[in-house]
Amino acid sequence: MRESLFKDHFWNTDLISTAGYDSITQHMNDGRKNCKEFEDFLKERAAVEEKYGKDLVNLSRKKPCGQTELNTLKRALDVFKIQVENIGQSHIQLAQMLREEAKKMEDFREKQKFHRKKIELIMDAIHKNRNLQYKRTLEAKRLYEQRCRDKDEAEQSVHRSANLVTQKQQEKLFVKLAQTKTALEDSDRVYQMNVSAVEKIREEWQSEHIKACEFFESQECERITYFRNALWLHVNQLSQECVKNDESYEEVRKSLEMCTVEKDIECFVNIRKTGTLPPIPVIYENYYNTQRNAAPGRNQAPTPGMGRRPQLPVPSSGPGDPEYSTVDGYSLIQHH
Incomplete structure (x- = not known):
């Protein structure tokens, strides 16, 4: 059992003061405002998530990403784009869930407001009635005290003038005294009636104040619990x-x-392969030799050692070594 209860800590010695009640209702209104702020936060977050999700989906669908790749890397890129789109769709779904949670918070907030309004109307009415009756009682008390002073003054006048005035004047003083006593009795009765009335209203107000405190405390416990759970669900x-x-x-x-x-x-x-054979070597062709070889009746057989470069030797090479040959001090590297 909690020791700090609303009904035990929001009173005031001044009967017509509403400081305690106002403190509670202000806190309740602040709590409702905080719920509204969280509700708006969820809505804004939902908008952010939805925009982000849609941007991811559009990025995945419209933006090329390695579209000319082949085989296994192409499949990996295809999976990548599909999953980016899935992530985008997931963010769009999250946005919808956040909007639903915001709507639940709004419904909860409005439900509490609706039920609290009933209590507030009751308390506002009883505060108004209490304050009005208290003023009437104070006015009745003021009139009663004035009548007491009038009666005392009339009595003193009678005693002071007992041997100093005529019989007729004495009778007037007694009549006035009787009138003041009658007025005093009437005001005393009215005063007592107002005291009874204000006491009855005070007891009623005190009872309603306790009920209101218990109701507000219950609502506040419910609000904090709901708010806490809503925030927990959000982070989940x-x-x-x-x-x-x-x-x-x-x-x-x-x-x-x-x-x-x-x-x-x-x-x-x-x-994409285009062939396995490289181009043949480009050989030197002497123009004049070509012309002589092409002359009519001229022997077409080449003369050894003239008009033609001898074939280059092809040295042997070990496995993994580059294929090359050396001619006149120059290296020729052949790539196959």
Whole structure:
């Protein structure tokens, strides 16, 4: 059992003071405002998530990303784009969930406001009635005290003038005294009636004040619990979104594990290969020799050692060594 209760700590010795009640209702209004702020925060976050999700979906669908890649890396990129779109869709779904949570917070806030309004109307009415009756009682007390002074003054006048005035004047003083006593009795009765009335209203107000404190305290406990749970749910949703994102990224990582450099190279070679034979060497052709060889009746057989460069020797090379030969001090590296 909690020791600090609303009904025990929001009183005031001044009967017509509403300081305690006002303190509670101000706190309740602040709580309602805080719920509204969190509700607006969720709505704004939903807008951010929705825009981000839609941007990711559009990015995945419209922006090229390695579209000319081949084989396993292409499949990995395809998975990557699909998962980016999935992440975008997930953020769009999160935005919808946040809007639903914001609507729940709004409904909760309005429900509390509706029920609290009933109590506030009761308390406002009883405060007004209490204050009015208290003023009437104070006025009745003031009139009663004035009548007491009038009666005392009339009595003193009678005693002071007992042997100093005529019989007729004496009778007037007694009549006045009787009138003041009658007025005093009337005012005394009215005063007592007002005291009874204000006491009855005070007891009623005190009882309603306790009920209002208990109701407001119950609402505040409910609000804090609901607010706490709503915030907890919100961060859980964000955590779940991170889990979903990581699952999508994991799919990309799995597809990248299947990406093989050797297979992609082999795939490229098989698809785009153009031939296995390199160009033949370009040889020197002496113009005059060509002309003589082309002259009519001239022997077409080449003369040894003239008009033609001898064939270059091809040295042997070990496995893995570049194929090359040396002629007149120059190296010729042949790439196959």
